[in-house]
Amino acid sequence: MTKHNKSFCAADLRARILSQDIAPGSPLDEATLTAEYNISRTPLREILHRLAGGGYVRLEENRGAKVESMDFATMRVFFQTAPLVYCSIAQQAAENRTSRQVAQLKDIQVAFVAATRAQDTQRAGLMNHDFHELIGEMAQNPYLLASLKRMLVDHTRLGQTFFNPQSAEDEARVQKSSEQHDAMISAIEAQEPSLAVDLTLQHWDLSRGQIERYVRPDPLPLDVISMKDRRDAV
Amino acid sequence: MTKHNKSFCAADLRARILSQDIAPGSPLDEATLTAEYNISRTPLREILHRLAGGGYVRLEENRGAKVESMDFATMRVFFQTAPLVYCSIAQQAAENRTSRQVAQLKDIQVAFVAATRAQDTQRAGLMNHDFHELIGEMAQNPYLLASLKRMLVDHTRLGQTFFNPQSAEDEARVQKSSEQHDAMISAIEAQEPSLAVDLTLQHWDLSRGQIERYVRPDPLPLDVISMKDRRDAV
DNA sequence: TGTATGGCTTTCGTATACAAATTGTATAGG
DNA sequence: CCTATACAATTTGTATACGAAAGCCATACA
DSSP: OOSTHHHHHHHHHHHHHHTTSSOTTOEEOHHHHHHHHTOOHHHHHHHHHHHHHTTSEEEETTTEEEEOOOOHHHHHHHHHHHHHHHHHHHHHHHHHOOHHHHHHHHHHHHHHHHHHHTTOHHHHHHHHHHHHHHHHHHTTOHHHHHHHHHHHHHHHHHGGGTTSOOSHHHHHHHHHHHHHHHHHHHHHHTTOHHHHHHHHHHHHHHHHHHHHHHHSOOOOOTTTSOHHHHHHHO | OOSTHHHHHHHHHHHHHHTTSSOTTOEEOHHHHHHHHTOOHHHHHHHHHHHHHTTSEEEETTTEEEEOOOOHHHHHHHHHHHHHHHHHHHHHHHHHOOHHHHHHHHHHHHHHHHHHHTTOHHHHHHHHHHHHHHHHHHTTOHHHHHHHHHHHHHHHHHGGGTTSOOSHHHHHHHHHHHHHHHHHHHHHHTTOHHHHHHHHHHHHHHHHHHHHHHHSOOOOOTTTSOHHHHHHHO
């Protein structure tokens, strides 16, 4: 580790934030990071500013950098806005994609499938992220791309549990997600915007369900700490 | 000029880019700017990175910073996307605005009207920019806000001629634009989303017409250099 | 016992010096 | 006369040292 420490640091921080390896709200101490990645503070601060521009990090004057956190108000807005942005992007991606980009997308999908097969949750999440980000670039729309990228930061963090299947149903959903990716690639390659939009909506529904299950999981079994017993104990 | 040189530099560069005082595509030389604003290269580079994050500036590795340029492909996308983003923002602004923000918006509108009265084209453009950016913040939607901000950078640059009226009709349009602002403030304050959307569409149509007139102006009069004479001359 | 104030530590912001990379130019060879 | 290559000059990228601001803790006073 001598020369491309800077780009490695940037990519690694991004990956660690997306995978929640660094939790939302965590402070990012400059001294610690410079020691960890063996770069000096100047390039590190440039990286932090870039990550801040992309919505990964929040900078506060004289108070350092923190990983951007998600409150409930933002989550509500996230669910409101996602279909609009994702579908608009999908439509334009199908219209404007280049064949070179389609080839790239297929490569990413191969890597994504490999990661899910290998149970590499973190890499699967990152490859899924890159998959959707590349669709965003296919749309050739720098304005909506800005929205999409910001949404994906939060989406990837929220969906981190998705690629860590705990049950047979979970595994079936990951499989279905992968199949939807394949269908989206076909629709985009064939330049069929309305089909791409339909598939995107289905993909969103699947992902939304998973996030909802994560946010509102099954309650703890009542017979372990029964409400009645607790009332008696007080 | 001793201490807040940095924030001044950031604000001034932003204003000069938005007003096309620094033309799209212009190189931003570090040495020149550090001398001009009397700050050192480290904070200047941070400013350039921030401006790059906002879509004002493009950074290329080892090749410095240039003002972001607009090609024809992007302009086409701009016209496609603006109604969607502006209307979505307007609707949510009317739903989610705080009364503090409404007060701020009125202040900006006062400054905007004053600038148009004073024929201060550059300041009018900037106040118009801030007006629409604040509406973006009212929407409380960080995802769409990213799109809006990027659109406004290009919109403000394209519309730079708008507030420099050359004819009675031009002046009437500026007046109408200002009245539309007032109506938008009312709709947002009264929390009437659908009215806000209607007004936004009208405002967009007015602005779009002005941009189209700017991009495709009246041709030069043919009797100055007649086509016939030119053919004979060759 | 609670609060306010003082210095003390830690962390962030800026300047400057140095290293690396790119571009322009001049010269030699075809 | 054109082209290629090497060297010089300019410009960008990085490291480090110094200055400034914020947070913390202890102590003193109400």
